[in-house]
Amino acid sequence: MLIRVEGLTYTYAAGTPLERAALRGVSLDIRAGERVGILGPTGSGKSTLVQHVAGLLKPTAGRVWLGDVVAHARTRAARARRRQVGLAFQYPEDQTFERTVFREVAFGPRNLGLDEAEVLARVRWALGMVGLDTTRVMGRVPFTLSGGELRRVALAGVLAMRPEVLILDEPTAGLDPRGRRELLAQVRTWQEETGMTLLLVSHDLAELPRVVERAVVLAGGGVVADGPVRQVLSDGEALRVAGLDVPPTVALLRALRTAGWSVRTDRLLPEEAAAEIAEARDILHSIADDGGGHP
Amino acid sequence: MPTNGHRRGAASTSSHATQANSQCRGATTASHHAVPPFIEIRDLEHVYPLEDGGEVAALRGVDLTIQRGEFVALVGANGSGKTTLARHLNGLLLPTAGSVRVEGLLTSEPDNLWAVRERVGMVFQNPDNQLVASTVEEDVAFGPENQALPVDEIRRRVDWALDVVGLLDYRTHPPHMLSGGQKQLVAIAGALATQPACIVFDEPTSMLDPLGRRRVRGTIRRLNAREAATVLLITQSMEEAALADRVLVLHAGRVVMDGPPAEVLGGDEQGKRLRALGLDLPVAVEIADRLRGLGLALPPGLLTVEALAGALC
Amino acid sequence: MNLLLPGTHVAADSVLHRLDPRVKMGGALLLMVLPFAAGSKDRPCLASTLLLVAFVAVLVVLSTAPIRALLRTLRTVLWVGFFMFFFYLFTTPGQPLVAVGGIRVSWEGLLAGGTQIYRLCLLVTVSALLTFTTSPAQLAHGLEAVLAPLGRLCLPVREFTRAFTIVLTIALRFVPTLFDEIEKITRAQQARGADVRSPSPVQRVRTWVPLFVPIFVSAFRRADELAMAMEARGFRSAHRRTHLHRLQLTGRDLMASLVLVAVGLAILGLERWAQ
Numbered sequence: 001m002l003i004r005v006e007g008l009t010y011t012y013a014a015g016t017p018l019e020r021a022a023l024r025g026v027s028l029d030i031r032a033g034e035r036v037g038i039l040g041p042t043g044s045g046k047s048t049l050v051q052h053v054a055g056l057l058k059p060t061a062g063r064v065w066l067g068d069v070v071a072h073a074r075t076r077a078a079r080a081r082r083r084q085v086g087l088a089f090q091y092p093e094d095q096t097f098e099r100t101v102f103r104e105v106a107f108g109p110r111n112l113g114l115d116e117a118e119v120l121a122r123v124r125w126a127l128g129m130v131g132l133d134t135t136r137v138m139g140r141v142p143f144t145l146s147g148g149e150l151r152r153v154a155l156a157g158v159l160a161m162r163p164e165v166l167i168l169d170e171p172t173a174g175l176d177p178r179g180r181r182e183l184l185a186q187v188r189t190w191q192e193e194t195g196m197t198l199l200l201v202s203h204d205l206a207e208l209p210r211v212v213e214r215a216v217v218l219a220g221g222g223v224v225a226d227g228p229v230r231q232v233l234s235d236g237e238a239l240r241v242a243g244l245d246v247p248p249t250v251a252l253l254r255a256l257r258t259a260g261w262s263v264r265t266d267r268l269l270p271e272e273a274a275a276e277i278a279e280a281r282d283i284l285h286s287i288a289d290d291g292g293g294h295p
Numbered sequence: 296m297p298t299n300g301h302r303r304g305a306a307s308t309s310s311h312a313t314q315a316n317s318q319c320r321g322a323t324t325a326s327h328h329a330v331p332p333f334i335e336i337r338d339l340e341h342v343y344p345l346e347d348g349g350e351v352a353a354l355r356g357v358d359l360t361i362q363r364g365e366f367v368a369l370v371g372a373n374g375s376g377k378t379t380l381a382r383h384l385n386g387l388l389l390p391t392a393g394s395v396r397v398e399g400l401l402t403s404e405p406d407n408l409w410a411v412r413e414r415v416g417m418v419f420q421n422p423d424n425q426l427v428a429s430t431v432e433e434d435v436a437f438g439p440e441n442q443a444l445p446v447d448e449i450r451r452r453v454d455w456a457l458d459v460v461g462l463l464d465y466r467t468h469p470p471h472m473l474s475g476g477q478k479q480l481v482a483i484a485g486a487l488a489t490q491p492a493c494i495v496f497d498e499p500t501s502m503l504d505p506l507g508r509r510r511v512r513g514t515i516r517r518l519n520a521r522e523a524a525t526v527l528l529i530t531q532s533m534e535e536a537a538l539a540d541r542v543l544v545l546h547a548g549r550v551v552m553d554g555p556p557a558e559v560l561g562g563d564e565q566g567k568r569l570r571a572l573g574l575d576l577p578v579a580v581e582i583a584d585r586l587r588g589l590g591l592a593l594p595p596g597l598l599t600v601e602a603l604a605g606a607l608c
Numbered sequence: 609m610n611l612l613l614p615g616t617h618v619a620a621d622s623v624l625h626r627l628d629p630r631v632k633m634g635g636a637l638l639l640m641v642l643p644f645a646a647g648s649k650d651r652p653c654l655a656s657t658l659l660l661v662a663f664v665a666v667l668v669v670l671s672t673a674p675i676r677a678l679l680r681t682l683r684t685v686l687w688v689g690f691f692m693f694f695f696y697l698f699t700t701p702g703q704p705l706v707a708v709g710g711i712r713v714s715w716e717g718l719l720a721g722g723t724q725i726y727r728l729c730l731l732v733t734v735s736a737l738l739t740f741t742t743s744p745a746q747l748a749h750g751l752e753a754v755l756a757p758l759g760r761l762c763l764p765v766r767e768f769t770r771a772f773t774i775v776l777t778i779a780l781r782f783v784p785t786l787f788d789e790i791e792k793i794t795r796a797q798q799a800r801g802a803d804v805r806s807p808s809p810v811q812r813v814r815t816w817v818p819l820f821v822p823i824f825v826s827a828f829r830r831a832d833e834l835a836m837a838m839e840a841r842g843f844r845s846a847h848r849r850t851h852l853h854r855l856q857l858t859g860r861d862l863m864a865s866l867v868l869v870a871v872g873l874a875i876l877g878l879e880r881w882a883q
Contacts, residue, residue, distance in 0.1 A: 041504050041505070041506050042474055042475060042504045042506075042507070043474065051795060054799055056795045056798055056799060057795075083801065086799070087796075087799040088799075089792065089795070089796045089799070092796070094793070094796075094822055094826060095793060095796045095797060095800075095818070095822050096821075096822060096825075097817060097818050097820075097821035097822050097825075107800055107801075107802075107818070108800040108801055111800060111801025111802060111803070112801055143825070144346075146373075146374070147373065148373060157800060158799075158800065161800070161801070173501075173502070174501055174502060175373075176372050176373045176531045176573060176574070177531060177533075177573070177574055177575035178372060178573040178574070178575075179373070181575075203504055203505055206578060243504075243505060243506040244505050245505065247578075248577075248578040248579060248600050249578065249582065251600045252579070252582065252600045252603060252604055255600065255601070255604035256604060256607060256608070259604070259608045261608075270578055270581045270582050270585060271585060273582055274582050274585035274586050274588075274589060275589070277582075277586060277591075277607070278586060278589040278590070278591060281591060281607075382836075385840055387836055387839065387840065409842060409844070412839070412840060412841075412842050413842065416840065416841070417837075417840040419833065419836070419837055419840075421833060423785060423830075424830050424833035424834050424837065425833075425834070425837040426781065427774075427777065427778050427781060427834065427837075427838060428745075428777060428781060429743070429744065429745035429777065429780055429781045430745070432852065433745075433852060433853070436851075436852035437838075437841055437843070438841040438842055439850075439852075440849045440850055440851060440852065441841060441842035441843045441844065441847070441849055442842055443847070443848045443849055443850050444850060445850065446850060446851070446852065446854065449850065449852050450852065453852065469781075469784070470781065470785075471781075471784040471785050471788070482837075485841060486840075486841070489841060489842060
């Protein structure tokens with residue numbers, strides 16, 4: 001389904017002294033199967049935006065369309081569409097409440113009204129997708145699991161609903177470097193296997209390019225950049241407005257460019273940056289060897 | 296740690312210089328060789344009992360000394376024991392074997408506990424779960440209030456601490472209206488207000504956004520450089536670890552690496568080891584390694600993008 | 609501001625805002641008890657009623673509280689008031705004014721019912737005024753100061769009062785945070801298909817567990833972390849503590865107390881005289 005955000009405005013505590021505009025007239029379209037990264041500082045409205053897409057909030061002005069229905073509408077058609085959007089909040093392990101891992105992951109599918117056989121199948125599938133040993137973990141009490149395992153269980157709980165659109169709000173928050181890498185690699189796999197639309201809210205500029213193809217930068221409640229991830233993450237201006245630094249790879253390439261090297265500055269991943277630098281160095285050397293005059 | 300604000304703004308180039316000049320509690324002015332280590336840990340073991348009757352050793356035989364004024368980073372994967380180790384430094388946890396001494400005081404002696412906590416302050420990971428009062432200044436005053444200090448001294452310390460972290464204008468703000476980074480700065484001010492000689496930071500930036508992280512990191516650096524605080528920074532971020540004078544790597548309850556950042560984080564051998572331990576290298580180091588693999592000759596120990604760019608040009 | 613519910617505090621600089629919280633708490637208590645002072649016939653006389661209403665009206669004006677909001681609040685509690693009104697109207701014995709079927713309405717009944725409404729309105733207004741002009745933190749400070757003398761009695765009492773005041777302070781500080789968290793958990797479970805807005809009460813009850821358990825767990829974890837942070841900063845429950853802010857009674861407080869005592873005595877006097 002096509003997700004369309006039209007002039008979305010959302011104001012907290014409207015009419016009271018604590019009034020605050022979280023989103024101001026945000027508009028964007030997300031096609032089915034796209035992988036979009038959403039960046040921005042705290043207070044930029046990222047979480048508010050994705051909660052609107054999931055139909056959890058009602059806009060103060062503007063609309064969010066899930067296909068041909070309005071996201072937050074109370075109609076049956078809208079409810080059905082909302083069920084196809086899965087949203088994992090930050091620190092999703094904080095939502096745990098069930099006695100066993102199985103019941104915890106089954107919560108979502110059961111709320112969808114599926115029969116027990118289907119629920120079981122989905123729980124197994126979801127636990128496998130997050131890399132947990134299904135047989136070992138299903139009967140355990142969630143609170144006895146480690147933080148990293150519990151996070152995976154929580155994500156499995158959202159995956160088990162087999163959403164068409166998966167929204168992850170900072171899924172790697174608080175994980176150690178290996179945990180971050182592994183999780184984002186898994187997210188990439190999920191998307192490739194299911195073809196779902198992916199919205200990834202994240203600060204992790206180093207890992208983002210491995211997972212998303214498009215990046216949207218929010219600041220002060222509005223969109224300050226929206227385009228291919230390589231382009232956006234090498235755009236210093238937009239990132240600076242959002243209180244973010246360019247990824248270290250881009251910073252390095254820019255420093256070299258300023259020093260006169262002819263390098264592209266949109267090589268975001270370390271291996272790409274290294275290759276780019278090596279190539280430029282080779283060119284420099286061959287110019288030097290030729291004594292100049294090389295095209 | 297100075298007892299009044301006059302050191303504010305006095306930049307110092309080395310922590311040793313300020314060490315000799317500062318009015319840190321108990322600081323000796325004798326020559327550095329005679330100064331005993333500020334923190335001395337011997338054979339520290341910490342074993343947790345498990346529900347099913349077994350036990351797990353979070354720390355196994357850790358030996359460690361930290362001198363006054365040092366800026367030490369402690370890195371390790373989740374479960375390596377770093378938080379457990381940190382909690383031993385101010386007596387929140389007690390050793391099941393071995394000893395921890397802070398300025399000579401044994402933490403396992405009940406009578407020493409509060410003296411230890413006056414020397415070692417702590418800032419935790421979750422900004423919200425450290426703030427107890429309804430306004431910023433009342434929260435920062437919590438520590439001095441516990442020390443039963445006179446009102447004017449409390450007032451002086453609160454103003455000084457808030458000034459150091461740059462939140463003097465937010466004195467009367469309620470905590471829930473602050474950003475995560477600001478809350479963490481209030482927590483730091485709260486730890487500062489008891490004027491400990493040493494502050495332990497337990498993953499202080501892992502729940503913050505990039506802007507908050509920058510602010511907190513800058514404050515921590517300043518505390519060590521200008522206010523002569525001994526700093527122990529527990530972190531998952533190698534970029535943060537690279538700021539320290541010394542990096543300790545913890546794995547399965549033991550210290551497996553200990554040295555200056557250039558050595559621990561900067562080499563190729565160490566890189567493989569760190570990755571095997573579940574940790575990452577600073578991006579600059581990763582790129583430098585790849586470049587060396589592609590045939591470029593680069594000096595070792597390039598930890599930051601600036602250093603790498605400088606070496607290439 | 610829509611409603612001036614008891615509990616809503618707005619920081620302002622009115623005469624009342626600047627008074628010591630102990631004076632305000634004591635005064636509120638007094639003003640809430642006075643409507644129940646009755647000389648004869650189990651209800652206050654006209655004079656004392658008028659005096660009290662006038663005095664409270666002056667206080668409302670002095671506090672700069674929005675009167676519209678206050679009236680709207682009174683309107684919402686009026687339905688309770690009407691229930692009591694009609695109860696007293698029909699059950700109070702006295703000279704009947706109107707008799708329809710077996711139901712008798714008397715002048716006494718009217719007055720009795722009216723008195724209940726008057727008392728209710730006064731209670732709501734006075735408590736709303738107290739919380740409007742006094743922040744929760746100030747109330748906690750005031751309570752702490754009032755309880756402090758108890759601390760000299762014996763160790764258990766001292767520990768209890770200290771624990772009580774610190775617990776109160778922390779609870780107040782976390783109220784907004786907890787509200788935010790409840791909202792976040794609610795939305796998170798909603799995203800997993802929990803029907804929190806269901807019209808069916810049975811469904812609603814089903815969604816309590818997914819809300820309560822995470823919030824309780826988080827509250828316990830928070831308490832644990834907070835306790836560690838407090839200990840790290842040298843907190844010892846039985847140990848003596850000083851305070852950054854000390855409540856000081858000023859001349860204004862003394863004046864206000866005298867005025868309150870005067871009003872109280874006047875009302876009691878009027879009731880006496882009405883007997």
